[in-house]
Amino acid sequence: MNCLLCEQKLASSPSWQLLLAIENTSLICEDCSKSFERVDIKEEDDVVDQVTSIYTYNEPMREYLHQFKFLQDVALAGVFANELRTELARKDDIIVPIPMHPQKKIERTFAHVEEMLTAARIPFEDLLIKKNTEVMGEKTREERLAMRNLFSIKPGSDVKNKTYILIDDIYTTGTTLRHAATVLKEAGAERVEAVTLIRAER
Numbered sequence: 001m002n003c004l005l006c007e008q009k010l011a012s013s014p015s016w017q018l019l020l021a022i023e024n025t026s027l028i029c030e031d032c033s034k035s036f037e038r039v040d041i042k043e044e045d046d047v048v049d050q051v052t053s054i055y056t057y058n059e060p061m062r063e064y065l066h067q068f069k070f071l072q073d074v075a076l077a078g079v080f081a082n083e084l085r086t087e088l089a090r091k092d093d094i095i096v097p098i099p100m101h102p103q104k105k106i107e108r109t110f111a112h113v114e115e116m117l118t119a120a121r122i123p124f125e126d127l128l129i130k131k132n133t134e135v136m137g138e139k140t141r142e143e144r145l146a147m148r149n150l151f152s153i154k155p156g157s158d159v160k161n162k163t164y165i166l167i168d169d170i171y172t173t174g175t176t177l178r179h180a181a182t183v184l185k186e187a188g189a190e191r192v193e194a195v196t197l198i199r200a201e202r
């Protein structure tokens with residue numbers, strides 16, 4: 001097997017190790033692994049009770065995200081499966097991926113956040129609906145603050161008194177997570193945390 005990112009041949013694991021620890025089988029080589037920079041930040045927000053981010057947005061991560069999201073290389077969904085599983089294993093709260101707008105999902109062919117969770121075999125609830133196709137990066141701070149909520153909750157969902165963990169690929173200004181947390185809390189959710197793969201500079 002070769003590294004999904006640089007094609008270098010992966011060191012093969014002894015078969016007993018594969019049998020005992022199949023969960024730890026990596027899809028990328030050690031060089032590529034080391035090129036990603038851990039950050040492990042926990043932040044608070046006025047609406048999101050805690051945001052945990054795992055990696056910085058360095059050049060290798062930028063390339064990874066480009067290949068996964070924009071070049072639609074769905075095999076890359078599993079690259080950070082172990083890290084996500086480790087981060088989420090201790091929590092028994094309900095995992096909710098930040099969704100794409102349905103139109104965007106057709107263009108991109110898959111919902112990348114859901115694919116990451118599926119590849120990591122992390123159970124999740126598809127609770128939110130994205131209502132518009134606006135792109136946050138194209139907005140000024142004033143425009144972002146004045147926006148109507150980007151999300152709604154799927155009809156018939158009961159979120160009262162429950163605790164949720166939102167999952168997104170990248171945390172930049174926090175607007176997306178704040179909108180998602182707001183809609184859940186307004187419907188009665190008790191606590192909303194978030195875990196993002198990447199923390200970008202504001």
Ligand SMILES: [Zn+2]
Binds near residue numbers: 004008029030032033
């Ligand atoms: Zn590699």
